[in-house]
Amino acid sequence: MRSKIAVEVVFRAAPSSGAAPLGVQFYATGGRRYAIDFGDGETGVLTSPCVGAAPGSTCPPPGVYHTYRSAGSYTAILRPLAICGADAPCVPPSPLANAVITVSDGAPSTSER
Secondary structure, eight states: OOOOOOOOOOEEEESSEEESSEEEEEEEOSSSEEEEEOSSSOEEEEEOTTTTOOTTOOOOOOEEEEEEOSSEEEEEEEEEOOOOBTTBOOOOOOOOEEEEEEEEOOSOOGGGO
């Protein structure tokens, strides 16, 4: 018999707002590989450094760094990494979590010029 074990995933982005260009560090827990859509046309992969580690090991959360270059509001979406094969079409798994990133224009205000 097969059983599924639910894994709680915590997804964080820091900082979540600031002026362009804004560098953001994304973290996720759960001990697996994740696909991330940064919401600006770019994608990436978060890999847990603890995959295959001994039980009870203390491991840092996986992370990936991304730079948002233009002002706007972006929704980064975290999904399990899709496994595709000849007999299995590649369908993106359902989202696990998301984070909203707000980027302001990096130009100085009139009072700062």
